[in-house]
Amino acid sequence: MTLLVTGGRVLRPDMSVERADVRVGEDGRIDAVGDLADRNADRTLDASGSLVVPGLVNAHGHAAMTLLRGYADDKPLDAWLQEDIWPVEGVLEPADVAAGARLAAVEMIRSGTTTFADMYFHVGDVADAVADAGLRARIGHGVVTLGKDAEAARDDFETSLAVAREYDGAADGRITTAVMPHAPHTVGTEFLETFVPRAQEAGVPLHFHFNETPAYAEEIAAEADVRPGAYADDLGLLADDTWVAHGVHVTDDEIDLLAERGTAVVHCPASNMKLASGMAPVQRLRDAGVTVALGTDGAASNNDLDLFDEMRDAAMLGKLAADDASAVPAEAAVEMATQGGADALGLPVGRIEAGAPADLAVVDLSGPHLTPEHDPVSHLAYAARGSDVRHTVCDGRVLMRDRELLTLDVDAVKREAERRARAAVERAA
Amino acid sequence: MTLLVTGGRVLRPDMSVERADVRVGEDGRIDAVGDLADRNADRTLDASGSLVVPGLVNAHGHAAMTLLRGYADDKPLDAWLQEDIWPVEGVLEPADVAAGARLAAVEMIRSGTTTFADMYFHVGDVADAVADAGLRARIGHGVVTLGKDAEAARDDFETSLAVAREYDGAADGRITTAVMPHAPHTVGTEFLETFVPRAQEAGVPLHFHFNETPAYAEEIAAEADVRPGAYADDLGLLADDTWVAHGVHVTDDEIDLLAERGTAVVHCPASNMKLASGMAPVQRLRDAGVTVALGTDGAASNNDLDLFDEMRDAAMLGKLAADDASAVPAEAAVEMATQGGADALGLPVGRIEAGAPADLAVVDLSGPHLTPEHDPVSHLAYAARGSDVRHTVCDGRVLMRDRELLTLDVDAVKREAERRARAAVERAA
Secondary structure (H helix, E strand, C coil), rough: CCCCCCCCCEECCCEEECCEEEEECCEEEEEEEEEHHHHHHHHECCCCCCEECCEECCCEEEEEEEHHHCCCCCCCCCHHHHHHHHHHHHCCCHHHHHHHHHHHHHHHHCCCEEEEEEECHHHHHHHHHHHHHEEEEEEEEEEECCCCCHHHHHHHHHHHHHHHHHHHCCCCCCCCCCEEEECCCCCCHCCCCCCHHHHHHCCCEEEEEEEECHHHHHHHHHCCCCCHHHHHHHHCCCCCCCCECCCCCHHHHHHHHHHHCCCCCEEEEHHHHCCCCCCCCCHHHHHCCCEECCCCCCCCHHHCCCHHHHHHHHHHHHHHCCCCCCCHHHHHHHHHHHHHHHHHHCCCCCCCCCECCCEHHHHHHHHHHCCCCCCCCHHHHHHHHHHHHHEEEEEEEEEEEEEEEEECCCHHHHHHHHHHHHHHHHCCC | CEEECCEEECCCCCCEEEEEEEEECCCEEEEECCCCCCCCCCCCEEECCCEEECEEECCCCCHHHHHHHHCCCCCCCHHHHHHHHHHHHHCCCHHHHHHHHHHHHHHHHHHCCCEEEEEECCHHHHHHHHHHHHCCCEEEECCCCCCCCCHHHHHHHHHHHHHHHCCCCCCCCCCCCCEEEEECCCHHHHHHHHHHHHHHHCCCCCEEECCHHHHHHHHHHHHHHHHHHHHHCCCCCCCCCCCCEEECCCCHHHHHHHHCCCEEECCCCHHHHHHCCCCCCCCHHHHHHCCCECCCCHHCCCCCCCCHHHHHHHHHHHHHHCCCCCCCHHHHHHHHHHHHHHHCCCCCCCCCCCEEEECCCEEEEECCCCCCCCCEEEHHHCCCHHHHEEEEEEECCCEEEECCCCCCCCHHHHHHHHHHHHHHHHHHH
16 A cells, blocks of 8 residues: 655755655555655645654654553652552553553654653563554664562563563564663673673673663772773773663763763653652763654653654754753754664664654644744744644554544553553552 | 533632633633532533643743744753754744744643743734633743843833833733843843833843852843842842843842742753753742742743643752652642732732632643552653643633644644744744
8 A cells, every 4th residue: 555645844854844745655664755746646645834854763662651641740760660550560461561552652653753762561561562553663672680589580581581572573564673682780790791792792782771870880889990982891881782761861971982982862851850869961972973763751750652743852952961052952852853763773663764664643833832933943843832733643554544543443452552551559558 | 601511529718629610601710619510501611530720830931932932952051052052032923922922721621731931022913812712821022132232222221111111911811911121231230220110110120040050140141240139139020020030140138039029930940951051959948938929931941831831840850959758748839829910910810709809720630640540740740741631711711621732723724833943943943
């Protein structure tokens, strides 16, 4: 089934905006970008008054945590995890994770995200949600060995490896995987020494939390007497297909190390603010040549999965962090949410160009809050929001048309998530 | 014309949420809140699945700057003002200000704001926009004497006084006024000495920018060898009907002084981030007993006028500023956007209770991004956005019903703003 997105303007990979149509071939790939008034296709999507942008890439999150949106706000990271989040996560059943991941999928499609990275558990249920929603994702099982005996810790890592093998290439190739040790300070050195080489021999990328708070770096230093960057690098964790979340408290040496190793960083500005984790040095990371992507983190620390918020937050917080209003300009924010995310996850999306998978968001730029239009890229970063997305396309398939979701039953997803969230909280009490 | 808002829940002044209807009497005031199934009214507004909240209060801004939304981003405050903003503002005609203020009114009504404060020029055109839109506002003429000769400086202050007298009580009493010296460092001491007492004798409140950047405090110190707080207080500027914008760089002594004088502070988190001005100590201000309100500032440094963004930004940035994730919780953010704004502006709005003017926003809480609902107040602060507002009511009059604006022609307003913005930028070039 071919598709023609007509009558709009297109955001090109160099961040220029031009009047153009986009044609999608039978294989779900973009086959032409330009004035295609004379071309036909099985279906068309109207993009008049709109800007066609690459489907956004949410490069770090925990989709099923939508169930805990607004459950426990306004608490510091550790207390929040230990007193509120982990007790409920401890009672989540596979069907709960399925319900939360479906709700996340609905929310992401409605706000123009077509690819997401997911670190969670009951990963098969996340994969089913991705397949049914029509989204693209790199998913994995998060490993924590802290507080576990050696056998349970090894089992957890084996699960992460098994899951990465099992689901890689699922959903017609839209699902890829990674092995996901939670963080250097929550996974024992001996397990990293054993399992990281096995993941790398299998060609599976790694994803983990890195320097989210100063305390985490202190925990590593107390044990190994080095910064987390050097510690992770010694264990071979910093590779060019590794991408790490947060990178808030990084030294200049660590920034250089990340750049040298080709390890990407996912900036999660809303989560870092809400948990008072700190301000990532996004401009310095970019200046050093580190690939920076954007992530929502879980909905419990955000509290939504709208990457338009993340673009705005990244541009704004990046200025504060640099003490420079010219840092992290609008173009950088848009680039991080598209190309940066694609590059971090090693996926050939994030750019509208012939040959690329047709992952697109069509953004209505005609709203009063987007008037006048001095600069459409500024609007994407600072003034547009997820609710301005009219159509969402992933792998050439229309997932949302004129704000109507075509792949999931929104009301049923909402009901199931509401019901399961309440039941899980009651079980945990 | 009486009005019944039925079938929803209501946010009460103590931040509790209860199932209740709201009835509005002929005088535009709330005459009952509760189970009013047996009462009738000339009109009804459906609030099922929704939360009725006080119309939001945008306590600092420059409405007509919507014309410059996205015109010059990613620049430091002074360069941005001098190279970009002031040259265009210098060529704005009354009809330009009218067009920009109308666009701002559309945007505010669509995002649940019913009251705003405005510091600009061509104030009569702002007043007309307020009257036509059906909004409530406290407006004034901003005075800058820096770079002006004495006569022009005095004329500017006389204009501010005359405008405050002329428009107070306009638009059926929905318009009130203030005298608005731009900032302590942009208005000469001799003029403040002359005109501030005249404003106070006339019973007109004062509004000005206060400690927005460290440089501004340094300019005062260089001239008067005191902190801006002591300087302003010596001149009588800090009164209990004064409200100041920003208050980013305030010392503990200045916080105590603001609390003692009853002077309110309008926190503008988005503007402070975008211009890299800094992080206001919102939790400390609140702890000291200072009334804190929220403001969008002008659209050029935001880039929208959606107070839901400001609530989220205030809660998040407040945590970073305090290095404490429990600072500025959701309830505080909602309180600042409603009661705080009303108290800062000295207007009897911001609380849904019998006898208060019926200024209401009906927020649809059924969206996927607001599911599940563990805590509706958390959703208001962290996950809802202006586009979730279904109906907006000001002074008992329905300004927006089911997202349809009833007082202004949105398409005409957009066209006029687009045309005038382009023409102004061309004239300034």
